[in-house]
Amino acid sequence: MRVFLKLQVFFALFTSSLSVLNPVVLVPGDGGCQLEAKINKTNVVHYICEKSTTDYFNIWLNLELLVPLVIDCWIDNIKLIYDNQTRTTRNNDGVDIRVPGWGETETVEWLDPSHASTGSYFTDVAATLVKLGHVKNQTIKGAPYDFRKAPNENKDYFVRLKSLIEQTYEENNKTSVILLAHSMGGPMSLVFLNLQSQSWKDKYIRSLITLSAVWGGSLKAVKVYAIGDNLGSYVLRESVLRAEQISSPSLAWLMPSKLFWKPNEVLVQTDKKNYTINDLQEFFMGIGFPEGWEMRKDTEPYQLNFKPPGVEVHCLYGTGVQTVERLFYKPGTFLDGYPTLIYGDGDGTVNRRSLEGCLHWRTLQKQKVFVKELPKIDHLQILHDKSTQNYITSLIKKYARLRQPMRKIS
Ligand SMILES: *[C@@H]1O[C@H](CO)[C@@H](O)[C@H](O)[C@H]1NC(C)=O
Ligand SMILES: *[C@@H]1O[C@H](CO)[C@@H](O)[C@H](O)[C@H]1NC(C)=O
Ligand SMILES: *[C@@H]1O[C@H](CO)[C@@H](O)[C@H](O)[C@H]1NC(C)=O
Ligand SMILES: *[C@@H]1O[C@H](CO)[C@@H](O)[C@H](O)[C@H]1NC(C)=O
Ligand SMILES: *[C@@H]1O[C@H](CO)[C@@H](O)[C@H](O)[C@H]1NC(C)=O
Numbered sequence: 001m002r003v004f005l006k007l008q009v010f011f012a013l014f015t016s017s018l019s020v021l022n023p024v025v026l027v028p029g030d031g032g033c034q035l036e037a038k039i040n041k042t043n044v045v046h047y048i049c050e051k052s053t054t055d056y057f058n059i060w061l062n063l064e065l066l067v068p069l070v071i072d073c074w075i076d077n078i079k080l081i082y083d084n085q086t087r088t089t090r091n092n093d094g095v096d097i098r099v100p101g102w103g104e105t106e107t108v109e110w111l112d113p114s115h116a117s118t119g120s121y122f123t124d125v126a127a128t129l130v131k132l133g134h135v136k137n138q139t140i141k142g143a144p145y146d147f148r149k150a151p152n153e154n155k156d157y158f159v160r161l162k163s164l165i166e167q168t169y170e171e172n173n174k175t176s177v178i179l180l181a182h183s184m185g186g187p188m189s190l191v192f193l194n195l196q197s198q199s200w201k202d203k204y205i206r207s208l209i210t211l212s213a214v215w216g217g218s219l220k221a222v223k224v225y226a227i228g229d230n231l232g233s234y235v236l237r238e239s240v241l242r243a244e245q246i247s248s249p250s251l252a253w254l255m256p257s258k259l260f261w262k263p264n265e266v267l268v269q270t271d272k273k274n275y276t277i278n279d280l281q282e283f284f285m286g287i288g289f290p291e292g293w294e295m296r297k298d299t300e301p302y303q304l305n306f307k308p309p310g311v312e313v314h315c316l317y318g319t320g321v322q323t324v325e326r327l328f329y330k331p332g333t334f335l336d337g338y339p340t341l342i343y344g345d346g347d348g349t350v351n352r353r354s355l356e357g358c359l360h361w362r363t364l365q366k367q368k369v370f371v372k373e374l375p376k377i378d379h380l381q382i383l384h385d386k387s388t389q390n391y392i393t394s395l396i397k398k399y400a401r402l403r404q405p406m407r408k409i410s
Contacts, residue, residue: 029183033144041094049073186213215357216260252295315358318377349379
């Protein structure tokens with residue numbers, strides 16, 4: 001009998017704790033959600049490229065499209081075209097691209113609808129939340145966006161994100177929402193929060209959790225402009241992918257920030273000239289990509305607005321992983337050569353100083369800023385690492401306890 005009663009009490013506590021979970025909205029980083037394309041082109045770059053498709057298909061990140069030759073079709077379909085008069089980008093002629101899965105978790109959990117393990121993104125984080133009693137699409141929502149674009153071209157996203165948060169709050173018995181962001185999702189969330197009033201934030205936001213957020217840009221962006229990036233794959237050629245990568249204004253937004261790099265620090269070294277944070281215009285001219293400089297001018301204001309978010313922050317990031325810090329061109333070579341990469345501390349993608357950016361808010365806002373450094377955890381690994389899952393688990397349990405101060409869960 002006593003055992004039975006104890007069990008009843010246990011279940012009562014358990015079920016009541018379910019109703020007090022703060023819902024979670026997931027904000028992905030650069031490349032962290034699916035994109036779908038529909039094609040109706042008059043010209044293609046190669047005879048093997050399809051001129052038209054009857055419906056939308058997954059274009060990011062579909063590994064079948066990233067093989068030699070087919071990759072040329074892929075780049076021509078996914079790259080953006082910049083207009084320096086309107087200062088906006090558009091899809092290539094005959095291409096329509098959309099972001100599927102608004103409010104759902106599927107397209108931020110898996111980049112590849114076939115669930116290939118290489119495309120696993122917020123999967124482990126979602127699984128951790130489900131274990132705690134969360135329900136996908138109800139108490140966990142995804143907020144994907146066109147990550148090729150920077151905040152200046154994602155103004156509509158911030159409006160929709162606000163509605164999604166308000167709607168999620170209402171659906172969950174007026175319970176404030178946790179924003180959980182990775183990488184570029186961090187500064188996206190910061191832009192969003194800085195657009196809201198303090199009273200709105202106090203009502204709707206429980207806290208902001210960031211994983212490997214890029215607070216002050218990264219030298220990696222300079223490297224991508226110079227030589228491209230193979231996305232960590234040995235099969236893909238960085239020089240091929242570069243054509244697609246540099247067409248994204250979000251890359252210009254992720255260039256090193258003047259708030260984090262001093263004017264005497266050399267980012268790119270050649271025997272003719274050293275390039276610092278103040279020489280980026282010349283750098284873009286030197287690599288033959290003047291549009292990059294235009295995009296930098298469009299996006300830099302968003303980087304320089306580093307006002308604290310005005311909500312409780314949990315800032316997690318990896319360190320102690322070799323991260324490119326400077327490009328060194330051997331004497332006799334110039335920006336069209338191939339540089340030696342000089343490494344420093346960071347998470348393999350983002351420099352340490354940028355990851356630590358959230359520390360600056362500690363004295364600038366009254367809401368707490370918690371910081372957790374995860375040694376040897378790289379930029380993507382943080383999404384899957386046990387320490388991240390443990391941190392999220394204890395935080396969510398703590399919030400549930402705080403909402404029910406009278407009942408102790410033993
Ligand atoms: C909603 O919150 C109220 C007040 O805190 C509580 O009495 C009620 O049981 C909650 N309902 C659900 C479905 O969680
Ligand atoms: C494809 O584009 C052509 C014009 O370039 C247009 O006439 C045609 O209706 C389009 N087809 C579809 C299916 O949208
Ligand atoms: C703007 O674009 C046009 C056409 O591509 C080009 O000729 C011009 O030099 C560009 N202007 C700037 C400031 O980059
Ligand atoms: C979430 O919504 C999507 C789209 O409606 C659906 O495919 C998926 O199965 C849903 N997931 C859950 C757990 O209900
Ligand atoms: C570039 O910087 C390096 C190291 O700081 C210095 O040794 C070199 O003289 C500089 N070169 C030029 C051209 O200023």
